Amino acid sequence: xxxxxxxxxxxxxxxxxxxxxxxxxxxxxxxxxxxxxxxxxxxxxxxxxxxxxxxxxxxxxxxxxxxxxxxxxxxxxxxxxxxxxxxxxxxxxxxxxxxxxxxxxxxxxxxxxxxxxxxxxxxxxxxxxxxxxxxxxxxxxxxxxxxxxxxxxxxxxxxxxxxxxxxxxxxxxxxxxxxxxxxxxxxxxxxxxxxxxxxxxxxxxxxxxxxxxxxxxxxxxxxxxxxxxxxxxxxxxxxxxxxxxxx
Ligand code: BTN
Numbered sequence: 001x002x003x004x005x006x007x008x009x010x011x012x013x014x015x016x017x018x019x020x021x022x023x024x025x026x027x028x029x030x031x032x033x034x035x036x037x038x039x040x041x042x043x044x045x046x047x048x049x050x051x052x053x054x055x056x057x058x059x060x061x062x063x064x065x066x067x068x069x070x071x072x073x074x075x076x077x078x079x080x081x082x083x084x085x086x087x088x089x090x091x092x093x094x095x096x097x098x099x100x101x102x103x104x105x106x107x108x109x110x111x112x113x114x115x116x117x118x119x120x121x122x123x124x125x126x127x128x129x130x131x132x133x134x135x136x137x138x139x140x141x142x143x144x145x146x147x148x149x150x151x152x153x154x155x156x157x158x159x160x161x162x163x164x165x166x167x168x169x170x171x172x173x174x175x176x177x178x179x180x181x182x183x184x185x186x187x188x189x190x191x192x193x194x195x196x197x198x199x200x201x202x203x204x205x206x207x208x209x210x211x212x213x214x215x216x217x218x219x220x221x222x223x224x225x226x227x228x229x230x231x232x233x234x235x236x237x238x239x240x241x242x243x244x245x246x247x
Contacts, residue, residue: 001029012039018059072223085168095197107150205240
């Protein structure tokens with residue numbers, strides 16, 4: 001991964017830059033990194049704070065030979081890869097909030113956004129957007145985000161070398177991706193569960209069909225979250241926001 005690399009200064013979003021390359025036949029592993037994004041985007045159409053030189057804002061191209069419904073598994077794989085990569089460099093306790101937010105002390109330090117292009121149920125490519133708030137200072141965040149977001153620098157007390165972080169992410173990602181292609185989702189599922197902070201506690205899940213209250217117990221074989229409801233039955237959730245509906 002990263003052998004084809006495009007380093008850019010200011011772009012609206014690395015996702016769009018990489019999509020253009022993907023449409024022109026760029027190979028798997030192609031990487032776009034920007035110093036700054038003016039329209040960084042997050043899940044659920046949210047804005048992603050991406051100030052110049054302060055974080056890792058990048059997008060990675062995958063062309064996996066798996067059917068389209070399997071993409072949630074890659075979302076979870078990405079979270080495990082990021083968590084392991086960061087832990088190699090920074091001594092902080094990281095937990096994964098389903099599906100793929102990384103938290104330190106309950107605050108978000110990174111975000112992952114997968115966007116896929118498909119044709120006739122066939123997956124053409126996936127653009128994996130990775131945003132790591134590496135060296136942001138409190139004044140880089142809008143006031144209202146400070147209660148729920150934190151940078152690696154703020155959490156650990158020292159600045160992180162972004163080049164080392166990128167190298168570490170690419171190597172963890174490539175190893176886990178190879179493991180996934182060889183052995184399927186099972187080993188990724190176990191790793192994800194070992195890092196998860198959202199299992200075993202009463203939780204509100206905001207799904208497109210409404211709110212579900214229950215205790216997330218484990219992942220199913222597809223990567224969905226199995227939630228135990230008050231009456232002891234289970235429901236599997238594939239798309240939801242955990243906790244506060246606007247967090
Ligand atoms: C989220 O947690 O909501 C996902 C945030 C993803 C942010 C990254 S930064 C690089 C890439 N480009 C974007 O515009 N978004 C992703």
